[in-house]
Amino acid sequence: MPEVRAIPNRNRSSLYITVRGVIPTPRETALSLAAAILTVLSFPNFNLWFLAWLGLVPLLLAVVATGTALRAFVLGWLYGVVFFYGTCWWLTYPMIHYAHISAWAAYPLFLLPVLLVGIFPAVFCGLLSRVTRSYGTSAVYLAPLIWISIDWLRYVVTGQLWNALGYSQEFHPMMIQPARWAGVYAVTCLIVLANASIAYLLLRRRVILPLVSLLIVIIVIVISAGLFPRRQVVMRLTNPETSVTVIAIQPNVPMDLSGDPTQMNELLERHLRLSSNALANVENLPGAKYRLVIWPESPMNFSYSRDHSLKETVGNFARANRTFILLNSLEPAAGGGDQNSAILINPEGVIAARYDKIRLMPFGEYVPLPRWLPGASSVRGLVGEFTPGSSYTLMPLGAIRAGVFICIEAAHPSIARQFTQSGANVLINISNDGYLGPTAVMRQHLSNAVFRAVENDRRLIRVTNSGITANIDPGGATFEETRSFQPEVRTWTISRDGDDLSFYTRYGDMFVYGCALISLGVVSASFMRRRSMSEARE
Numbered sequence: 001m002p003e004v005r006a007i008p009n010r011n012r013s014s015l016y017i018t019v020r021g022v023i024p025t026p027r028e029t030a031l032s033l034a035a036a037i038l039t040v041l042s043f044p045n046f047n048l049w050f051l052a053w054l055g056l057v058p059l060l061l062a063v064v065a066t067g068t069a070l071r072a073f074v075l076g077w078l079y080g081v082v083f084f085y086g087t088c089w090w091l092t093y094p095m096i097h098y099a100h101i102s103a104w105a106a107y108p109l110f111l112l113p114v115l116l117v118g119i120f121p122a123v124f125c126g127l128l129s130r131v132t133r134s135y136g137t138s139a140v141y142l143a144p145l146i147w148i149s150i151d152w153l154r155y156v157v158t159g160q161l162w163n164a165l166g167y168s169q170e171f172h173p174m175m176i177q178p179a180r181w182a183g184v185y186a187v188t189c190l191i192v193l194a195n196a197s198i199a200y201l202l203l204r205r206r207v208i209l210p211l212v213s214l215l216i217v218i219i220v221i222v223i224s225a226g227l228f229p230r231r232q233v234v235m236r237l238t239n240p241e242t243s244v245t246v247i248a249i250q251p252n253v254p255m256d257l258s259g260d261p262t263q264m265n266e267l268l269e270r271h272l273r274l275s276s277n278a279l280a281n282v283e284n285l286p287g288a289k290y291r292l293v294i295w296p297e298s299p300m301n302f303s304y305s306r307d308h309s310l311k312e313t314v315g316n317f318a319r320a321n322r323t324f325i326l327l328n329s330l331e332p333a334a335g336g337g338d339q340n341s342a343i344l345i346n347p348e349g350v351i352a353a354r355y356d357k358i359r360l361m362p363f364g365e366y367v368p369l370p371r372w373l374p375g376a377s378s379v380r381g382l383v384g385e386f387t388p389g390s391s392y393t394l395m396p397l398g399a400i401r402a403g404v405f406i407c408i409e410a411a412h413p414s415i416a417r418q419f420t421q422s423g424a425n426v427l428i429n430i431s432n433d434g435y436l437g438p439t440a441v442m443r444q445h446l447s448n449a450v451f452r453a454v455e456n457d458r459r460l461i462r463v464t465n466s467g468i469t470a471n472i473d474p475g476g477a478t479f480e481e482t483r484s485f486q487p488e489v490r491t492w493t494i495s496r497d498g499d500d501l502s503f504y505t506r507y508g509d510m511f512v513y514g515c516a517l518i519s520l521g522v523v524s525a526s527f528m529r530r531r532s533m534s535e536a537r538e
Contacts, residue, residue, distance in 0.1 A: 069129040087163045123150055147189075171447070178220055253434075264300070322347045329343045394424055426496075429449050
């Protein structure tokens with residue numbers, strides 16, 4: 001029998017110290033979980049938006065007090081996993097209802113991508129721990145700069161900035177006006193600054209610096225909000241020659257289409273009937289010179305260029321009603337393949353403009369995996385693969401030029417910004433959120449559109465298949481939101497409100513780049529400072 005040797009006490013002690021330096025204490029774990037829960041509650045559908053202004057405080061207290069950057073990293077990872085799972089759990093809906101994966105398997109499976117995205121808050125906490133240990137407790141005021149830098153990194157790496165902290169304030173126009181200067185990042189920065197001020201007050205029991213910081217937050221919000229009453233556009237017809245009557249059709253096409261021709265014909269008839277009734281209601285009213293009927297993105301998979309019957313039906317409808325029609329269509333790409341496109345049919349019944357979706361949905365419209373990876377071709381066979389567009393084509397509507405973007409493109413600030421820079425007077429987002437069910441995603445997606453309107457100082461018309469359709473003014477206020485999973489119609493008159501560009505539209509993410517450069521310099525200096533101190537002790 002081989003001899004079993006006991007681990008020397010010295011080695012066991014060293015192992016214990018290493019593990020102890022990584023695993024958070026029960027108190028630290030509780031603080032991290034408390035922060036995650038508070039920030040989850042600030043987002044739809046809980047809508048306790050004010051909790052975002054203090055929700056990070058427990059996490060900041062734990063990070064500053066913890067002994068090592070590695071343990072702070074673990075705390076941040078725990079926070080990130082709980083936060084992203086708690087706000088994005090609806091991604092399990094299509095797994096359960098369409099892929100027919102058991103809920104017992106879907107919810108654990110969803111933990112895998114959440115563990116990856118949770119690394120970004122973990123990196124933030126690790127870096128903040130390092131700088132506070134190097135420069136002292138007051139370095140907690142670097143948290144806004146580091147947080148913004150990591151948010152930007154998350155967008156660069158994953159292509160998504162979904163549920164950035166600033167989005168929690170979306171339905172309170174006064175709170176989101178700083179987005180005109182630096183996008184959603186500006187609102188996020190103010191939220192983290194307020195949290196850092198409260199944390200510093202609790203850590204040091206000093207009042208002056210936190211009060212000054214909170215006063216800065218209030219001043220920035222008040223000054224920015226001063227623009228809101230001036231920019232809120234009253235929805236009335238000012239000049240028929242430069243106005244358009246918009247009819248937004250929410251048809252509520254079911255997600256589980258069988259493809260039966262009878263069912264498809266009935267659903268097309270629903271689109272036409274809702275459109276005809278709405279046009280009849282505005283026919284004898286004094287109104288704009290031009291009329292636009294908008295059909296949303298939907299599971300109908302219209303293919304205007306390929307389906308001659310559809311082309312004839314839509315063309316005849318446009319001519320008979322003297323109206324523009326904007327619809328989503330599966331169009332052939334020039335180099336082969338398909339594109340998710342928005343097609344504008346003019347009152348003469350012919351195509352006036354076409355926009356091909358530029359930012360596609362990962363694992364929905366393309367597979368972000370290299371072709372040489374085993375199994376990648378099988379995934380492409382299941383998901384399909386669209387060809388992205390490259391041109392920001394504007395839709396001509398009389399004197400108005402509309403920038404139309406599709407579905408998840410509302411979550412990409414650069415898309416709306418590029419359209420506005422190109423001359424868009426109004427923004428239009430056509431979308432289909434129905435495949436994610438009656439979940440919080442509907443309001444979370446709407447929040448992205450709200451910020452795109454404020455950032456670019458443009459009215460935004462959002463038309464969806466099953467909700468939430470809404471008219472969003474340049475100040476971020478939403479009007480006449482539709483109910484979810486109900487056929488609905490909304491009629492609005494929009495005008496050419498102005499061509500001025502906001503600071504954000506002109507200069508984009510300059511603020512973010514500044515935060516990243518400062519954060520990089522401070523973190524790099526902290527490493528050099530620690531090294532110098534170690535050499536001095538030797």
